[in-house]
Amino acid sequence: MTTQWETVIGLEIHTQLATQSKIFSGASTAYGAEPNTQACAVDLGLPGVLPVLNEQAVRMAVTFGLAIDAHIAPHSVFARKNYFYPDLPKGYQISQMDLPIVGNGHLDIEVDGETKRIGITRAHLEEDAGKSLHESYHGMTGIDLNRAGTPLLEIVSEPDMRSAKEAVAYMRKLHELVRYLEICDGNMQEGSFRCDANVSVRPKGQAEFGTRAEIKNINSFKFVEKAINHEIERQIEVIENGGKVVQETRLYDANKDETRSMRSKEEANDYRYFPDPDLLPVVISDEFKAQVKATLPELPHAKKQRFIEQYGQDDESATTLTSSRELADFYEAVVKNSGVDAKLASNWMTGDVLGALNKAGLEISQSPVSAERLAGLLKRIADNTISGRTAKQVFDKLWNGTATADEIIEQEGLKQITDTGAIEAIVDKVIAANPGPVEQYRSGKDKALMALVGQIMKETQGKANPGEVNKMLIEKLKG
Amino acid sequence: MYNLTIAELAKGLRAGEFSSVELTQTFLKRIHQHSALNAYVTVTDELALQQAKAADAKLASGDASLLTGIPIAQKDIFCTLGVKTSCGSKMLDNFIAPYNATVVDKLNQAGAVMLGKVNMDEFAMGSSNETSFYGPTKNPWNTNTVPGGSSGGSATAVAARLAVCATGTDTGGSIRQPAALCGITGLKPTYGRVSRYGMIAYASSLDQGGPMTRNAEDAAILLQAMAGFDEKDSTSVDQPVPDYLADLNKPLTGLKIGLPKEFFTADLNSDMAATLEAAINHYRQLGAEVKEVSMPTLKMAIPAYYVIAPAECSANLSRFDGVRFGYRCDNPADLSDLYTRSRGEAFGKEVKRRILMGTYALSAGYYDAYYIKAQKVRRLISDDFKNALSEVDVIMGPVTPTPAFGIGEKLANPIEMYLSDIYTIAINLAGLPAMSIPAGFINGLPVGLQIIGNYFDEARLLNVAHQYQQVTNWHQQKPKGFE
Numbered sequence: 001m002t003t004q005w006e007t008v009i010g011l012e013i014h015t016q017l018a019t020q021s022k023i024f025s026g027a028s029t030a031y032g033a034e035p036n037t038q039a040c041a042v043d044l045g046l047p048g049v050l051p052v053l054n055e056q057a058v059r060m061a062v063t064f065g066l067a068i069d070a071h072i073a074p075h076s077v078f079a080r081k082n083y084f085y086p087d088l089p090k091g092y093q094i095s096q097m098d099l100p101i102v103g104n105g106h107l108d109i110e111v112d113g114e115t116k117r118i119g120i121t122r123a124h125l126e127e128d129a130g131k132s133l134h135e136s137y138h139g140m141t142g143i144d145l146n147r148a149g150t151p152l153l154e155i156v157s158e159p160d161m162r163s164a165k166e167a168v169a170y171m172r173k174l175h176e177l178v179r180y181l182e183i184c185d186g187n188m189q190e191g192s193f194r195c196d197a198n199v200s201v202r203p204k205g206q207a208e209f210g211t212r213a214e215i216k217n218i219n220s221f222k223f224v225e226k227a228i229n230h231e232i233e234r235q236i237e238v239i240e241n242g243g244k245v246v247q248e249t250r251l252y253d254a255n256k257d258e259t260r261s262m263r264s265k266e267e268a269n270d271y272r273y274f275p276d277p278d279l280l281p282v283v284i285s286d287e288f289k290a291q292v293k294a295t296l297p298e299l300p301h302a303k304k305q306r307f308i309e310q311y312g313q314d315d316e317s318a319t320t321l322t323s324s325r326e327l328a329d330f331y332e333a334v335v336k337n338s339g340v341d342a343k344l345a346s347n348w349m350t351g352d353v354l355g356a357l358n359k360a361g362l363e364i365s366q367s368p369v370s371a372e373r374l375a376g377l378l379k380r381i382a383d384n385t386i387s388g389r390t391a392k393q394v395f396d397k398l399w400n401g402t403a404t405a406d407e408i409i410e411q412e413g414l415k416q417i418t419d420t421g422a423i424e425a426i427v428d429k430v431i432a433a434n435p436g437p438v439e440q441y442r443s444g445k446d447k448a449l450m451a452l453v454g455q456i457m458k459e460t461q462g463k464a465n466p467g468e469v470n471k472m473l474i475e476k477l478k479g
Numbered sequence: 480m481y482n483l484t485i486a487e488l489a490k491g492l493r494a495g496e497f498s499s500v501e502l503t504q505t506f507l508k509r510i511h512q513h514s515a516l517n518a519y520v521t522v523t524d525e526l527a528l529q530q531a532k533a534a535d536a537k538l539a540s541g542d543a544s545l546l547t548g549i550p551i552a553q554k555d556i557f558c559t560l561g562v563k564t565s566c567g568s569k570m571l572d573n574f575i576a577p578y579n580a581t582v583v584d585k586l587n588q589a590g591a592v593m594l595g596k597v598n599m600d601e602f603a604m605g606s607s608n609e610t611s612f613y614g615p616t617k618n619p620w621n622t623n624t625v626p627g628g629s630s631g632g633s634a635t636a637v638a639a640r641l642a643v644c645a646t647g648t649d650t651g652g653s654i655r656q657p658a659a660l661c662g663i664t665g666l667k668p669t670y671g672r673v674s675r676y677g678m679i680a681y682a683s684s685l686d687q688g689g690p691m692t693r694n695a696e697d698a699a700i701l702l703q704a705m706a707g708f709d710e711k712d713s714t715s716v717d718q719p720v721p722d723y724l725a726d727l728n729k730p731l732t733g734l735k736i737g738l739p740k741e742f743f744t745a746d747l748n749s750d751m752a753a754t755l756e757a758a759i760n761h762y763r764q765l766g767a768e769v770k771e772v773s774m775p776t777l778k779m780a781i782p783a784y785y786v787i788a789p790a791e792c793s794a795n796l797s798r799f800d801g802v803r804f805g806y807r808c809d810n811p812a813d814l815s816d817l818y819t820r821s822r823g824e825a826f827g828k829e830v831k832r833r834i835l836m837g838t839y840a841l842s843a844g845y846y847d848a849y850y851i852k853a854q855k856v857r858r859l860i861s862d863d864f865k866n867a868l869s870e871v872d873v874i875m876g877p878v879t880p881t882p883a884f885g886i887g888e889k890l891a892n893p894i895e896m897y898l899s900d901i902y903t904i905a906i907n908l909a910g911l912p913a914m915s916i917p918a919g920f921i922n923g924l925p926v927g928l929q930i931i932g933n934y935f936d937e938a939r940l941l942n943v944a945h946q947y948q949q950v951t952n953w954h955q956q957k958p959k960g961f962e
Binding site for chain 2: 041044045046047048049050051052053080082084086089090091092143270272273274277278279280
C-alpha cells in the first residue's frame with residue numbers, strides 16, 4: 001500500500017523597494033552602474049558612519065501592510081543580524097527580528113477556479129548586501145557594493161500552500177500586488193523579486209508538519225514550480241527508502257533541475273540578533289497610516305470586480321485586464337477615449353493587442369500603439385467606417401507606424417462602401433455569375449451563402465459591410 | 480601664552496597681542512619638545528599652520544568665533560579628512576579617513592586649529608591609555624603614572640599645555656576619568672547632544688563626545704561648538720542648543736545637591752572622602768543645600784555595562800575584516816584565513832576580550848540571561864537617577880576611586896581596571912550629562928569631583944563648575960616641568 005503524501009509550502013519573498021535612494025544612505029539605488037560607483041561611505045561601512053532610515057521605505061512597507069489587511073506595528077525595531085561575508089560591509093545586516101513593521105495579513109489566490117486564503121506572517125524591512133563577483137578575477141573575488149543598502153521588504157507567508165501550483169499562484173499574486181502598489185518594479189532578472197521556499201511533506205491526514213528544507217534564491221516563476229516539485233519528489237523518495245529528511249538549506253540548480261545541500265541546521269549561523277543602537281524604533285502614528293491609506297491605489301481584486309460590473313466583462317477577461325495596473329489603466333484609457341462599447345475594447349485588448357505584445361515580447365508600457373491611437377481605431381469600427389476585417393489591417397499599420405487610424409483609412413481608401421446602390425449592383429452581379437451556389441442555397445443548403453458573401457467581399461475589396469451584404473443577399477435570394 | 484584659556488586667548492587674538500600662527504607654532508614646538516609624553520599619534524604641523532593662517536584672516540575680517548585660531552587636539556577616534564585616524568589600533572594604522580566627523584566639521588567651521596590627533600586606548604577600550612597600539616600616554620603630573628583613559632591623550636595634552644583644549648569621548652567614563660587623573664575639566668554631555676557621526680563606534684548606545692579643557696568656561700565654549708542635532712546621526716536629539724556661557728555666573732543660592740549614599744561608603748579611600756568633603760563645603764558656602772540620596776541599583780552598573788558595551792562592540796568592530804580598509808594580513812590562504820589572521824594580528828588583547836565577551840552575551844541561549852537582563856538593569860539605573868534628580872538639582876560624588884595609578888599596575892588584572900570606572904559608568908547607562916572638575920590633590924596627584932545633572936542640563940553643570948572655580952584654584956595648578 002502506498003502512502004498518500006501531502007506537501008506543505010511556505011514562501012519568503014524578498015522584494016526590492018522602488019525607492020530612489022538606499023534604505024540607510026543617500027546613495028542611488030539604480031541598477032546596472034559600474035561596480036562600486038553607487039556606494040557611499042555608509043554603504044561601504046567605513047569607520048564612524050551611521051545609518052539614517054529612508055522614510056520612503058517605511059511608507060512603502062506600510063502601503064504593503066495596508067494592502068494585505070495586515071497589522072501595522074505602531075512601534076517596530078531594527079536589529080543587527082551578525083555574520084561575516086565579504087559583500088556584507090559592516091559584518092552585520094540591519095534587519096528586523098522581534099518587532100517587524102508589518103504583522104499578520106493575508107492574500108487570496110485562485111487555483112483551478114477556487115479561491116484560497118494564504119496567511120502572511122510578517123513583512124520586515126532590511127538592507128540588501130552587495131555582490132561577490134567570481135568571474136574574471138583570476139582566482140580572486142571582486143566585490144561590488146552598489147546593491148549594498150538597497151531596501152528590501154521580506155514577506156514571509158504561513159505554511160499554507162499545498163502544491164507547487166499554489167506556491168506559484170501566490171508568488172504571482174504577490175508580484176502583481178507589489179507592482180500595483182508601485183513599491184517594487186518586479187524585475188526578476190535583476191533580482192528585484194526573489195523567493196526562498198520552505199518545503200516539507202507529510203502523510204495525508206497527519207497534523208504535524210514534516211521536517212522542512214529551505215530552497216534558496218529562486219528567481220523565476222518557472223523555477224519555483226520546478227524546484228518545489230523536484231524537492232517534493234526528493235523528500236518522498238528519501239522517506240519511502242526508509243530515510244529521514246534533514247533540516248537544511250538547499251540551492252536550486254536550474255541547469256541540472258535539482259536541488260543540492262548548502263548547509264545543514266547544525267552548520268547554520270547563530271546570527272546573534274540584537275536591537276541596532278544606531279537607529280531609533282520606528283513609530284507609525286495613526287495619522288501616518290491614514291495618510292498612506294488615502295494614497296492606496298485600487299487593488300487588483302477590487303479592480304477586477306469593478307471591471308466585471310462596470311464593463312460587463314467575464315471573469316477571464318477581467319482577470320487578464322487587471323493583471324497589471326498599467327494594462328488596466330491602458331484599457332480604461334481606451335474605453336474613455338473611444339467612447340465605444342467596453343466589450344469591443346476588451347475583445348481588442350485581450351486579443352489583438354496582447355497577442356501582438358506577446359509576440360514582440362513587449363510590456364504594455366512599451367506598446368507601439370498608444371491607448372489614444374487604439375481608441376481612434378475602435379471608434380471607426382463602432383461607427384461602421386471600417387469592417388472588423390479591415391480593422392485588423394489598420395491595426396498592423398498602427399503597430400508599424402505613427403499615423404492615426406483615420407489617416408490610414410483615408411490614405412489606403414479603406415472606408416467601407418455605405419452606398420447601398422453600389423453594393424446592390426455588386427450583389428446582383430455575383431448572383432448572376434454564380435447560378436450553382438444560388439441554386440444550392442435555395443434548395444436549403446445554408447452553407448452556400450458563405451461562398452456568395454466571399455465573392456461579394458472580394459469584389460468590394462473587403463470594403464462592404466459584411467452584415468449589410470448578408471442581409472441584402474438573403475433578401476434577394478428569398479425574394 | 481600656552482597657559483591661557485580659550486577665553487583669554489580669544490581676547491589676545493582680537494587685541495592683536497599675538498596671531499593664531501604664532502600661537503600654533505608655540506604649541507607645535509611644545510608638542511615636539513614633550514613627545515616623550517606620547518600624547519599625540521599624529522601631529523598635523525602643516526595643516527595646523529594653514530588653518531591658523533586662515534583663522535588670522537578671519538580674525539582680521541572680524542568674522543570670528545571664540546574658537547577661531549585656538550589650537551586644539553582631536554582624539555584619534557574622530558574621522559579627519561585626509562588625516563590618519565587610527566583609533567589607537569594597529570587595525571587602522573594605515574587608515575586615512577575620507578571624510579570628516581560632524582564634530583570635526585563643526586570645529587573647523589568655528590575656525591579652530593587642529594594640532595593633531597591624540598592617543599587613546601585602542602577603540603576606546605581601556606581606562607589607562609595602555610591598550611593603545613602606540614604605547615601608553617604618560618600623566619604629566621607623574622610620568623610613571625597613567626593619564627587615565629580612554630581619552631588619555633586628550634587629558635595629557637591639555638594638562639601639559641600641548642593644546643589649549645581637546646575633544647574626548649566617554650562611553651563609561653573616558654572623558655571624566657582622565658580629566659580627573661590629569662587635573663583638567665571634562666564634560667560628558669547628555670547622550671544625543673553631540674553627533675556621533677564620524678566618531679568611530681565602541682558602544683553606540685553609550686558613546687558620547689565632549690570637551691576636555693582647563694576650566695568650565697572653556698568647556699562651555701567648546702561644547703557650544705560641538706553640540707547640536709545632526710541629521711546624519713539618528714540618535715542625536717533635535718533640541719536647541721542653549722547659550723552655555725549665559726548662565727555661568729548665576730549664583731548657586733538654593734542649589735540642591737544630592738550625595739548618593741552608595742558613593743560614600745566605607746570603601747571610599749579616606750583621602751578621597753576628605754577631598755570631596757572639602758569641595759562640598761565650598762558649595763555649602765556658595766549657598767547650596769546638600770542632602771543624601773539613595774540609588775540602590777548603582778552597584779549593578781559595572782556588570783550591566785560589561786554586557787551591553789561588549790555586545791555592541793562585538794558588532795561594531797565586525798567591519799574591521801581586512802576586506803575594504805585597515806589592516807590585512809600577508810598572503811591570506813582563503814577567506815577564513817583572511818578574517819582570522821587580519822583580526823587576530825591587528826586587534827589588541829583588551830579589544831579581543833571585549834569582542835569575545837560581547838559575542839558570548841549575544842549568543843543563542845545566553846541572550847536573555849545576559850543582554851536582556853542587562854537592559855533591564857539599565858532601565859532600573861535610569862529610574863534611580865530620575866528619582867534622585869526629582870529631589871535635587873545635581874548629584875555629586877567621586878570620579879575615580881583613587882588618583883592616577885602606575886603604568887603597568889592594573890594591566891594584568893582587567894577586573895581591577897574595570898573598577899576604575901565604578902563611579903562613572905552608571906551615568907552612561909542612564910544617558911545623563913556629567914562633569915569632572917579638579918578638586919584637590921592626593922600625594923601630588925590631582926583628583927576630581929563629579930557633578931551629574933539632568934538630561935540636557937549641561938548649562939547648569941557648567942554654572943555649578945564655574946562657580947566653584949571662582950572660589951578655588953585647583954584647576955589653575957600646573958604639572959611641574961610643563962608650566
